[in-house]
Amino acid sequence: MRLPIITFGMALAFCAVHLFVGRLRWLDRTPRSRWLSFAGGVAVGYVFLHILPELGAHASTFEDATGLDAPLAEGLVYTLSLVGLALFYGLERALALSRGERMAREGRDRPHHPVFWLHIAASALLVALIAYLLNHREDPSAAGLALYFAAMVLHFVTADFGTRADHPEIYDARGRWVLAAATLGGWALGLLVELPELAIGCLFAFVGGGIVLLVLKEELPEDRKSFFLPFLGGALLYAALVLGETYLAAA
Template structure:
């Protein structure tokens, strides 16, 4: 099967998560679903075993492309990751503040519409970049693609579930369609446009920072009532798969 068709099917699978996460009723429970904690563990495993090592690899690309010394090039890569983390942290804080203010003034546990749409827009940008990287990853092997796909699928489950819980009415009516369109747009952009390696490194660093924040936001707060052992199982399982794939490739 052509690789382009495989990545297209993966993009459609991402779209299915965006469109139908609200139908996964077994996730909507208190305390938090163990499946969400498991997915969060896989995403954390992806951060430490893929994103952080690839950020280090992209620093060498920065060094060659810019002529900076190795230390400065590495710091620039991690600064981009920090920018992604800071952006999404700011958006999450804006959502929380907006919800508190609306609850105090209107008695509604929902953020204001403009703030929620700002969050959807930033999420769409992140989704677009993730879909673009389906066709432009540091690890081009089939196993690397499969691990990337699995980690991003589970990340989308937790991230979309969290986004939908902020304002399910807007998410179900229009927000999910925006995310699905961004996914297909990112995949198509990856087919039609091959960006320079330096730009891909910048995108990957930014995406990495955003994913780190979103994973920690979903799993760490006390009010999430997360489960440690499913989280640990997800992280260990993903780590075993990555290390096994690396060992077999050597």
């Protein structure tokens, strides 16, 4: 477990992103801000250099806890990740359809309130687990925690910016407070409760798929008019930091 004061400071930084992303006016532009593309690149680097390897590591936990054969245990982990990706994809599609329906009927480019709140609830689950993992990560090093924190801060910037764009009125009035509360709740749960490795593996696999979907949906759509070079730079910089940290840890 990490020093609580350090992880608490990191959780507060996550909350600050949730609460104040609407004030980053310079991000709200077309074509897409280069900083958002850079942040997206870092988040994609996190997906490939942390999420996917950790999913593989959790496969051994599933194998030991359930007695399943290694290929079946690994398949189960990735199936849970696929379920998470499919769920968040379904939520994104529901938002898009709801916005289209309200635009056609009422001339308002906003999703229906229940659909948006369902999206907020799913996002709250994700941010709570991310905050929980501040106190329970497989990588015990300070450098590993710092890289995790940096990647998640930038991920929250892009994810919260996209969520707020769907319905800024609800997000600013109540949605951001729900996400901040979920963050602090997840951090506190990490101090008070140490879940079994199997439970952490299930949750991580599920939300790992959600993170993959959220990262890619913010960068890939053509109407985002994203910038490739900042995106590539963010991914390469994060990869260099991770590889450097791994090399120093092994030396």
